[in-house]
Amino acid sequence: MLVTHDQEEALRVADRLGVMLNGRIEQLGSPEDVNQRPRTAFISEFVGAVNRIQAVCDGGEVAVLGRRVAISNMDRAALGSAALEALIRPEDLQLQAGENGGALVTAMVLRGVATSVSVSLCDASMRVDMPPA
Known part of the structure; x- marks a missing residue:
């Protein structure tokens, strides 16, 4: 086990990593999972850079910047139709x-x-x- 605050090191050498917030594990998984499928907005912003872009949820997808994309980390049934922010990596x-x-x-x-x-x-x-x- 290795404990580090260096994100690049963690993503480069780990086969499994955990992201903690206030002493609690927010997400545990492979570096690819944590980076590409973050479970929360905190993880999305903590691991790498993100853009916060206004979007509209409709039918289990998000309309953002003129395109429709699948929602990767929310309970689609719970969203309904609402305005929200999409967190998209640069x-x-x-x-x-x-x-x-x-x-x-x-x-x-x-x-x-x-x-x-x-x-x-x-x-x-x-x-x-x-x-x-």
Whole structure:
């Protein structure tokens, strides 16, 4: 067993990890599970970076940024139809040229294997991670 506060180390060397909050285990699983299927908003934000984007729940899916995506970590039956925030990882977003413009690039930061692009779209700021090229 290894206890660490270094997230990169935990994700890199562990075959199973636990995320704790206030002395309680929030989620236990493989690094891939915890990173790609977080059970709570806390874990989503704690393990990696996320964008909080306004969305609407409808029929077990979320409408966000003009697309419909499956809900990964909630009891779909309990949601009904409601406005909420989607937590989306920067690496799960893509920038594409649009016919009417749309997003405004406000900053770019080279992070080695990725470039983080900060954009402003629909009165929201978000981060998109993409290959440096």
